Amino acid sequence: MSPRRTPAPPPGELRDSLPFPKAAKIELANVQQRANLRHATHTIRAKRAQVVGELDDWEALRTAGAQIKDRVLRNLDDYLEQLEASLTAAGATVHWARDAEEANRIVIDLVRATGQDEVVKVKSMATQEIELNEALERAGIAAWETDLAELIVQLGHDRPSHILVPAIHRNRSEVREIFLEEMGTYGEAAPPDLDDEPAHLAAASRSHLREKFLRAKVAVSGANFAVAETGTLVVVESEGNGRMCLTLPETLISVVGIEKIVPTVEDLEVYLQLLPRSSTGERMNPYTSMWTGTTPGDGPQDVHVVLLDNGRTTALADEVGRKALRCIRCSACLNICPVYERVGGHAYGSVYPGPIGAILTPQLRGLGSKVDRSLPFASSLCGACYDVCPVKIPIPELLVHLRHKVVQEKAAHHEVHAETAAMKATSWIFADSRRMEAALKLPSFGGKVLRGRLNHFGPLPYPASLWTTARDVPVPPSESFRDWWARERGGQR
């Protein structure tokens, strides 16, 4: 086997990750990561709240953002054909990919046809989702991430932990170490006296990347939006590195999820207000690149678009679940999430972490793996995500909907366990208040014996230990409300 061209990511398949509660327990113990995440999420939350507060019509924009996407999803077949026609008319070549494997094969074949053995990459969630970099590596093609945070992750032999800020779990001294140790192996080395000043770190990455930009003949990107009417693709970014990739190479291959469509250029007005304010907390992002097929003498002359399904049509078939396909990947739900803030992105075992990951990943990948079945439960249903979502995805409602699907899936496989039995028994009791009264009289309810001697339980054995390891619990009262009512107000209903 020939040696690797690019840094190896951690071993193992994401789908085989530990179930969320177990993974979270490990992440919670990472003190450095928790401090990094607390600082980063709180900073961006405050920025977002401020710029969103500036707009009087924010709620109307959110509603428009949701409705436009809903219209696209209802008529996706028509819009996809329209997009294909307009892309083709503008000089682009359209490819259709049913799943990750097909998409990766298409990209590999396109790169091979150019005779090149490396590509530069614009930050893209779709290519993360299909794990394109590793597929290219196996085909002998080196894929270089050019977004600063993606570069940190790639050089760090790491996985992204956030949609927008993939290296959010790292602080600058960790970044300095990664640059010093790894850059030289894969291109221009970092200056040996590099310190952890953000400006110096950025300068090191700039000169490391510049060499790759100037050499590259092929670029791979995703797209934030694809305009059906005109065939225009849109990439929204902060650094300008994306624009280098989109303009310098001769061949440009974009992998685009089929839900990225907006009907017309006018619709971008809504999303280009919603997205930067929700994601980076900026009024407008520094670079918005748009391209429509090819333009003679200007930019890439060989333009390809790979339209990716990879589970999206399955999600579309579920009328509740499909609302997750409105997502514009702004990350606001991650930044506000109290669970994400504490455990970070790696615990989700998916390229989509946080609340959106918990509702999207199990739909795209199905409920076959333990981690995917655990994701809909990775939330306290506090609802903060819904309030910040710029396209009004009712995330808590979708979480509960997917929990129901997990329960159905388990029932279909005749997995009857303690929880199923307990739910059945309690349901039977709550079906009739007389049963509830009888249950309260059982000695196992516990209060009568213990009351008077103590008023709190300390640590108790499993499964109560799940609660009492860190929390006391009050001893049940000697009299329920309904007994009190019967005694005090006997005759009344």
Add this chain to the structure above:
Amino acid sequence: MSDARPAAGLRVALFATCVNDTMFPGTPIATLRLLERLGAQVEFPTQQTCCGQIFTNTGYYDDALPSVRTYVEAFEDYDYIVGPSGSCVGSVRDQHPILARYAKNPALEQAVARTSARTYDLTELLVDVIGVTDVGAYFPHRVTYHPTCHSLRITRVGDRPYRLLKEVRGMTLIDLPAADECCGFGGTFSMKNSDTSVAMASDKARNVSSTGAEYVVAGDNSCLLNIGGVLDRQRAGVQAIHLAEVLAHTEEDAS
């Protein structure tokens, strides 16, 4: 002489909620005394059991449906139903319609539409229906208020609890840092993801302790069970108490 009290002539059904009924009877008793003091006629339909959210939120829709039916039967005759729990009221209003649709039972859907629309959080009933913010309460303590996620973002009670608390005589209300962040309870989340839940509860407890309050007040005993559980374990010297119990408390109780 006619009754001049603000809730005179109002007939209200008390939805105690299963957790309060069995674990925290002091809360429905306080709700009852408070509403009666304001002149309301309060009834407790004894066929009631639970809102069903423990089943719904864990994904057991079929097991939730008996509770939905019981709720409808217990409360269908009332124009005003009040529950001292933002979470259970939120479940009745948001989840009962979803469950009735899931059951493909149009009669149940119609019945649920009526009971859901008539179900109020205690603070909504007081401020919007009865029209009071000064309920005559007296609570001479330093207090901080945790707004609870479901009161904030499902029932959306807004500033009603603060308006009620501000009128309580003798009380010092101290702002809770990061008040709108979840305490980590989340029903079965607190067991299924107990490590994450405890991490969240610890942060909440730390914020509560930092205020120097004697009492942490909330509209939901489940959240208070969680926050209070950590505070008690730490022997922090802060007691958890339901909003209804604070509002029911008067000078006579104190003497």
